[in-house]
Amino acid sequence: MYCLATSQVFIGCGPRNLTDFPAAIIVRKLKFHEQKLLKQVDFLNWEVTDHNLHELRVLRRYRLQRREDYTRYNQLSRAVRDLPERDPFRVRSSAALLDKLYALGLVPTRGSLELCDFVTASSFCRRRLPTVLLKLRMAQHLQAAVAFVEQGHVRVGPDVVTDPAFLVTRSMEDFVTWVDSSKIKRHVLEYNEERDDFDLDA
Known part of the structure; x- marks a missing residue:
């Protein structure tokens, strides 16, 4: 025992x-x-939650590799939802908060603060780079999208991103593309009969 x-x-x-x-x-x-x-188990601060099934469903659906990411998204969404209506900080910065949430793609419009009640951990998961790749039809499955990101096939703007937890903003969503030296980009161009050897060799 x-x-x-x-x-x-x-x-x-x-x-x-x-x-x-x-x-x-x-x-x-x-x-x-x-x-x-x-060594990794902390018996004093053990978190017991009643939402394990929902949490596992979200982790599996969005292919989150670290549970800490889900916990962080949950804390952020709860912090947004739990601001009291008469809080002076909320009154002062409601426009800035809505602008930031809209820029991150977490709310559909800048309409009202009622939209903040619908921000959940899944809202953050939908803005992760592999999910955006799936939305842009650059990958067939989320697991393949995670593999593409980890292997360095994807760049956002000029920067190559290898972290699947990278959150893509609305303005950067148009700049998600393949790395120039990627074999996947070459294969896609060959399939579409758009391959230019001069561009690929440069």
């Missing part, structure tokens, strides 16, 4: 009571591999 919170292991013999044994016999330190396995 393991007592993980104290990093100790109790050795018991069958169904007998552990109080029958002296402390020196029943307690031993964790072995090296046991410590390594438990």
